[in-house]
Amino acid sequence: MRTMTSKRRQxxxxxxxxxxxxxxxxxxxxxxxxxxxxxxxxxxxAPVIEEVLTVGRLQSASDxxxxxxxxxxxxxxxxxxxxxxxxxxxDIAAALSRVTGLTVVDNQYVYVRxxxxxxxxxxxxxxxxxxxxxxxxxxPLDLLPSSIVKTLKVQKAYSPNLPATFGGGSVDxxxxxxxxxxxxxxxxxxxxxxxxxxxxxxxxxxxxxxxIPVELGNALTQYQGDPSINGIxxxxxxxxxxxxxxLREQAEQINRxxxxxxxxxxxxxxKSLDPDVGAKVSLGNSWYVSDDWRIGALANLSYDKxxxxxxxxxxxxxxxxxxxxxxxxxxxxxxxxASVSAGVSFQEMHTIEASGFFITNTEDLASITEGFNNNNxxxxxxxxxxxxxxxxxxxxxxxxxxxxxxxxxxxFDAMDELSANWYYSDxxxxxxxxxxxxxxxxxxxxxxxxxxIDTALLATTSVATFAFLQLEDNxxxxxxxxxxxxxxxxxxxxxSGGYDYNDKSRAYYGYTANINTAGISGDVLAGTPGAxxxxxNLSSLENGFNLSMGTAxxxxxxxxxxxxxxxxxxxxxxxxYTWRVNAGVRYEDFRQAVLPIDLLDHxxxxxxxxxxxxxxxxxxxxxxxxxxxxxxxLTYMNQGFMDADDFQVRAAVSQxxxxxxxxxxxxxxxIDPDLGILVQGNPLLKFSEIxxxxxxxxxxxxxxxxLTVSFFYKExxxxxxxxxxxxxxxxxxxxxxxxxxxxxxxxEFEGKKGLGRGLFVSGNLTLSDSEIVxxxxxxxxxxxxxxxxxxxxxxxxxxGFDSDDGMHTASLLYNVFGDRVYYAARSNGHQxxxxxxxxxxxxxxxxxxxxxxxxxxKLSNLLDQDRxxxxxxxxxxxxxxxxxxxxxxxxxxFKYSF
Numbered sequence: 001m002r003t004m005t006s007k008r009r010q011x012x013x014x015x016x017x018x019x020x021x022x023x024x025x026x027x028x029x030x031x032x033x034x035x036x037x038x039x040x041x042x043x044x045x046a047p048v049i050e051e052v053l054t055v056g057r058l059q060s061a062s063d064x065x066x067x068x069x070x071x072x073x074x075x076x077x078x079x080x081x082x083x084x085x086x087x088x089x090x091d092i093a094a095a096l097s098r099v100t101g102l103t104v105v106d107n108q109y110v111y112v113r114x115x116x117x118x119x120x121x122x123x124x125x126x127x128x129x130x131x132x133x134x135x136x137x138x139x140p141l142d143l144l145p146s147s148i149v150k151t152l153k154v155q156k157a158y159s160p161n162l163p164a165t166f167g168g169g170s171v172d173x174x175x176x177x178x179x180x181x182x183x184x185x186x187x188x189x190x191x192x193x194x195x196x197x198x199x200x201x202x203x204x205x206x207x208x209x210x211x212i213p214v215e216l217g218n219a220l221t222q223y224q225g226d227p228s229i230n231g232i233x234x235x236x237x238x239x240x241x242x243x244x245x246x247l248r249e250q251a252e253q254i255n256r257x258x259x260x261x262x263x264x265x266x267x268x269x270x271k272s273l274d275p276d277v278g279a280k281v282s283l284g285n286s287w288y289v290s291d292d293w294r295i296g297a298l299a300n301l302s303y304d305k306x307x308x309x310x311x312x313x314x315x316x317x318x319x320x321x322x323x324x325x326x327x328x329x330x331x332x333x334x335x336x337x338a339s340v341s342a343g344v345s346f347q348e349m350h351t352i353e354a355s356g357f358f359i360t361n362t363e364d365l366a367s368i369t370e371g372f373n374n375n376n377x378x379x380x381x382x383x384x385x386x387x388x389x390x391x392x393x394x395x396x397x398x399x400x401x402x403x404x405x406x407x408x409x410x411x412f413d414a415m416d417e418l419s420a421n422w423y424y425s426d427x428x429x430x431x432x433x434x435x436x437x438x439x440x441x442x443x444x445x446x447x448x449x450x451x452x453i454d455t456a457l458l459a460t461t462s463v464a465t466f467a468f469l470q471l472e473d474n475x476x477x478x479x480x481x482x483x484x485x486x487x488x489x490x491x492x493x494x495x496s497g498g499y500d501y502n503d504k505s506r507a508y509y510g511y512t513a514n515i516n517t518a519g520i521s522g523d524v525l526a527g528t529p530g531a532x533x534x535x536x537n538l539s540s541l542e543n544g545f546n547l548s549m550g551t552a553x554x555x556x557x558x559x560x561x562x563x564x565x566x567x568x569x570x571x572x573x574x575x576x577y578t579w580r581v582n583a584g585v586r587y588e589d590f591r592q593a594v595l596p597i598d599l600l601d602h603x604x605x606x607x608x609x610x611x612x613x614x615x616x617x618x619x620x621x622x623x624x625x626x627x628x629x630x631x632x633x634l635t636y637m638n639q640g641f642m643d644a645d646d647f648q649v650r651a652a653v654s655q656x657x658x659x660x661x662x663x664x665x666x667x668x669x670x671i672d673p674d675l676g677i678l679v680q681g682n683p684l685l686k687f688s689e690i691x692x693x694x695x696x697x698x699x700x701x702x703x704x705x706x707l708t709v710s711f712f713y714k715e716x717x718x719x720x721x722x723x724x725x726x727x728x729x730x731x732x733x734x735x736x737x738x739x740x741x742x743x744x745x746x747x748e749f750e751g752k753k754g755l756g757r758g759l760f761v762s763g764n765l766t767l768s769d770s771e772i773v774x775x776x777x778x779x780x781x782x783x784x785x786x787x788x789x790x791x792x793x794x795x796x797x798x799x800g801f802d803s804d805d806g807m808h809t810a811s812l813l814y815n816v817f818g819d820r821v822y823y824a825a826r827s828n829g830h831q832x833x834x835x836x837x838x839x840x841x842x843x844x845x846x847x848x849x850x851x852x853x854x855x856x857x858k859l860s861n862l863l864d865q866d867r868x869x870x871x872x873x874x875x876x877x878x879x880x881x882x883x884x885x886x887x888x889x890x891x892x893x894f895k896y897s898f
Contacts, residue, residue: 072155073652074155074156074631074633074694075650075652076153076154076157077153077156078152079099079151079152080151081149091145091146092145092146092152093141095152096152099764102794109140110122112156113748113766113768115168115789118167119168120170121166121170123173124175126172126479127423127477127479128425128477129398129427130429131473132395132471139396143337143359143394145302147282147302148175148300148302148337150177153172154169154171156168156169156694156712157631157650157694158629158655159570160568160585160586161481161498161570161586163566164588164627164657166658167658167690175339175341178294178296178298178353182284183298184284184897185281186279186281187280188279189891189893190276190891190892191891192275192276193309193890194888195308196273199273200271200272200309200366201268201269201328201330202268202271202364203268203389204265204266212468216258216262219232220599221602225549225599225601226600229248229255229546232254232255233248252541255546256539256541259547263466264529266387267529268366276304277304278303278304279301279302280301281300282301283298284298294344295345296342296345297341298342299338299339299341300339301337301338302336302337303334305332305335307332308330308333309328309887310329310331310885312327312883312885313325313327314326314371314882315879315882316879316881317830317871317881318828320879322372322374323372324372325369325371326369326370327368327369328370330367332364334360334362334363335361338358339355339358340355340356350403350405355399355400355401356398358396359395359396360395361395363390363391365389366388367387367388368385369384369388370443371383372384378445381445382442382443383443385443385455386440387437389435389436390436390437393431394429395429395431396428396429397429398427400423400424400425400426401423401424402423403420403423405420406419415487416485418482418483419483422479422480422481424477426475427476429471430471430472431469433468433469433470437464439457439463439533440457440458440460440462440464441455441458441528442457442458454526455526456526457527457529458517459518459520459525460517460518462514462552463517464514464529465513465515465551466514470507470510471506471507471509472507473506475503476502477502477503479498479499479500479501480498480499482496482498490576493574494571494572494574495570495571496572497567497569499567501565504562504563505559506559506560507559508559508663509557509599510668511600512549512550513549514548514549514550515545516545516547517545519544524537524543549600551669555596555597555667556599557596558594558595558596558597558662558668559597560593560594560665560666561592561593564588564590565589566588568584568585568586568587578638579635579637582633584630586628587628588626590624590627591622591624592624592665594665594666596668620685621683629656629657631654632653632654633651634650635648635651644700645701645702646698646700647699647700649696650696651694654692655692656692657687657688658687658690658716658719659687663681664736665681665683665685666683667680679722679733679734679735680734681735685720685737686718687718688738690715690717691715692714694711704752705751705752705754706752708749710747710749711745712745713744714745716743717741718740719742721737721772721787722734722737722788722823722824723736724825732881739773739774740774742787743770744768744771744790745769746766747768748767749765758801758802759800759801760801760802763796763797764796765795766794768790768793768794769792770790771786772824780825781825781831781832788821790820791818792819794817795815798811799811799812807847807849808846808847809845809846810843811842812841813840814840814841815840816837819835819837819870820835821834822869830872830873830874835867835868836869841862842859844858845858853894854894854895855894855895856894857890857892858890858892859888859891861888865886866883866884866886868880868883869883
């Protein structure tokens, strides 16, 4: 087990750093008390409080952000563009890591209150959008640059106007629409990472236009999905009896020609890595075409390109001295975004906007893994070597139309106006992997010195695999929200309701071609992949290469669909701006089908078996479920309590559901691209129902200082967890399962305090714990443990500075999360695996020589910490099973704003 001393030291570090922030927040209370009395006269209008994270230059820039936290009946956090810009966050994922209780995994996926990405939903302007990520059903937030953001809203307590699939929180990305004035921003930047200062790896292939060769595609049809030598013979040989030698040779030649059609230009070589480059442009304006009508448009372009060495070290938990490897990995990633929005407004009472977002993301990977296992040891002078290349292209297209309307009524005194908001969204995500190669080889070493003598490919089945994957998601959604406020003096009653429809379809197609070398010996396999798989070496039939299709991990393809009809109603009663009650319920009718398909089956047998499975009682391929999801919130408000300009306490209870995503319910295996781990879906997963309890207390002061303390508790039935499948010591293979029950609870602290002389400090701390109960008799090392992904503490702290002349701003940002369960161990006596705490320290400085020019310098991961995963084996030894280098980064951006 990891030592308790180490855990206490890490927790103490987080608490000590956060206590500075909380102490500063308490001082804000005392200083506000000294400032004078607060008027006891009740205000007739609802309070509007400004939450700002900066002073000086950026305090005035935050005036456009109305503090939704205090106006919402449910706990929510709001982050504006200026706050994001101050921290130097180039994408939405990085920006959200600053929000209380949020951590970002793989620099892409948000964990709210230590609950994994499946417990969080992400919407774009209130609409669901698909993910172009093959391995996850949530949108990778690093794809969206922060330049398009107006505000980010994170709601942590469930309300019926949100989708019922709610666990830790809901993130709504609200993009910029019609500008108020002329907008012209242009920025260019460059960057560098310490892990990319050395040479990296590259290869010649990776052309997105390749994909599965035409010859191989035609052969799959001609030979009924089996272009192996025997499959070809079955089609060629129609006369009965034994096939002639000539016919077999013909089949072998056809099979060999199919091997030659594969893109084998995958020789991995060394290259010098260039610095990062990026550019962003925003252009827009609005015009009054009459006293009543205003039109406007805004366009954004963004381009980023970076090279990274993402080297790893791996060790087998059972025998780390024998089973270990080093992975040299280099990625070249390009992100491009083009967005445009246009709208029209009538008397500022009716606004209709149309927006389009076009995002592409390409990643080229080259990797060489060298290591030892039980069959390849240094003492024997044998080392295992694996080569991998992968090109992946993702596309996301989103078209949205939204409308905001306010209609004045004069039917009776209490009714002023009716407001209605509607949206329509049509989006498509596409992902293509036109050629991913994995090639197995071995090195011969000098046992005494470890010096390389020679290298070769293995004589085995599937020595080289060529994978071709394609994903297409289509999501159509639309909805309407209506709100009717009724004003009875100091009492306000608001009736609201709405409807949402969501229709999602998915097609996931995969083919894998295998080059087999079993039985081949001699010099035929000597050399690197480029030499062994050369045209000259493959052309001779005497060398014994052959091709087959399919994988050893099961199904490669599936189709799926989801449809959800939802309606909700809420009533909100505000008594004299002192007590507020909000109650509501949401009804959802949910339908889902996940159907495995065998693209290599040309007999129709797999379709027949699928129909038989669908006809069985209790089948899980097609699911229909409906349910009611209620919520109740009570808020107490007091202006002047404890000398705060505004003080309030919220309590909320609610029920929601977590449905496993389509990928998790498919029977398809996939590789996590960031960590290189094999993950298997589970068609038998059940839905998880959640009961929520949230309490939140907030103090707000006129100068922007604030203090917030929150408590949350969640009870989960059938929680979805991740465990390691039985496998060899050097292969980590994960799968999903339903635990019996689970719960998570915690405290959140958040504060901000101005220190004078342009300095301020802000931060937040989340302390939490959880319990997962797994089924007995299934080999789990710990049937009672913490929840996967849950950290006992998460902390963000910021020390900021704004010069009096507005020419300089600086921020020192610190983020840390406690260790969290990576997967549950079973069947081997080892303990559960943990991802270790990661301490991130960033420094951002911005210089404003003029009102239109700025120069920003960002230093990231100054502590140069690596990402590490540890596991205690059955012998009590703590093993670092995976270590990934992160590196220290330097970024420089120049911006001109008209």
